[in-house]
Amino acid sequence: MSLPEELGALVREHLAARPGASWAELARDVGVAGLLVPEEHGGAGCGPAELAAVAEEMGGALSPHPFLQTAVMAVTAATACGAADLLKAVADGGVTATVVLPGDAELRLAGGRLSGVAPYVMAGELVLLYAGGQLVEAVPTRREAYLTMDESRPLERLTFEDVPVRRLGDDTSAGRVRDLGIAALAAEQVGGAQRCLDMAVAYARTRVQFGRPIGAFQAVKHKLADVLLLVESARSAARAAADHEVAAAVAGSYCTEAYLAAAGENIQIHGGIGITWEHPAHRYFKRATSDAQLFGPPQAHRARLAEVVFGGP
Numbered sequence: 001m002s003l004p005e006e007l008g009a010l011v012r013e014h015l016a017a018r019p020g021a022s023w024a025e026l027a028r029d030v031g032v033a034g035l036l037v038p039e040e041h042g043g044a045g046c047g048p049a050e051l052a053a054v055a056e057e058m059g060g061a062l063s064p065h066p067f068l069q070t071a072v073m074a075v076t077a078a079t080a081c082g083a084a085d086l087l088k089a090v091a092d093g094g095v096t097a098t099v100v101l102p103g104d105a106e107l108r109l110a111g112g113r114l115s116g117v118a119p120y121v122m123a124g125e126l127v128l129l130y131a132g133g134q135l136v137e138a139v140p141t142r143r144e145a146y147l148t149m150d151e152s153r154p155l156e157r158l159t160f161e162d163v164p165v166r167r168l169g170d171d172t173s174a175g176r177v178r179d180l181g182i183a184a185l186a187a188e189q190v191g192g193a194q195r196c197l198d199m200a201v202a203y204a205r206t207r208v209q210f211g212r213p214i215g216a217f218q219a220v221k222h223k224l225a226d227v228l229l230l231v232e233s234a235r236s237a238a239r240a241a242a243d244h245e246v247a248a249a250v251a252g253s254y255c256t257e258a259y260l261a262a263a264g265e266n267i268q269i270h271g272g273i274g275i276t277w278e279h280p281a282h283r284y285f286k287r288a289t290s291d292a293q294l295f296g297p298p299q300a301h302r303a304r305l306a307e308v309v310f311g312g313p
Helices: 003-030 048-060 067-081 084-091 171-206 218-240 245-275 281-291 298-310
Strands: 097-100 106-110 113-122 126-131 134-138 142-145 155-170
Touching: 048 067, 048 171, 048 218, 067 084, 067 097, 067 126, 067 134, 067 155, 067 171, 097 113, 106 126, 113 126, 126 155, 134 171, 155 171, 171 218, 171 245, 171 281, 218 245, 245 281, 245 298
Parallel strands: 097 126
Antiparallel strands: 106 113, 113 155, 126 134, 134 155, 142 155
16 A cells, blocks of 8 residues: 555544544533533533634534534524433533434424434434424434545434434424524634635745745735635624524625635645645535535525515525
8 A cells, every 4th residue: 555545544544533532522621512501401501602712613623523513503402492411411422413404304293203304414323303393302213324525524314214202392493503503614614714724824935936935926925815804704704693693694605605715725825735635625625515515505595694684585
């Protein structure tokens, strides 16, 4: 096996092993899992400002941990319906969870039993679903992992075949769960975009062409300046995203496009090395591309914004 193949194998092994091995450590030593969990249930009881700061760091590190689906969305849903046992388990890092939002799956809930299929669900041990006007917990009959562009955020197809459910509450929290998920994702995108900018600046300072660093050329300076403007504007949008559904829609659109642009320019500035398996630039591009579809593409957020503000497109 050649050196590039060995390095590639190590990266794949690292991606496969990290989430399960270190999520409990993050929960225990840093308190990431219980960030939004109320203090009476063993968490930190933090709010949107702390969430944005932590999510930005998670995105910058391309964390493969189930932070978004577990510590943000599942905790928000469980808090709204007072599921104390679930909140305690999540805060301790003993369990991960995911949420299937209304409209994201074809589900039938009748007589306390659930049937249907939920595609493209972020991986989590416990599955919370909004179905039949309720928030329920159910065990899938079958889980199928997708082969995705971004290996660090696993997605699954969940099948439910007449399985019993545990009712947690009404579905009144679904909108808040989605908006907070969008806000956390926007902050992650800012963290990733900032890391792309940092990488590009560092490379532009050291890569020499025609006797001087490429950062001295006006075209490269303009690229970096444009990315800096995108990152700072995206950070402002992300910090306000948790306040209202309008702000969430703005952040969902702007931060997605900013991350895609930053990741693309980072590869352009690095040149050929930026698309090699061993260089991290391509991993940020994959995450940016995958994130762009997680809660809908930018145009879907803009359509929602138009509907909320103007009553229609």
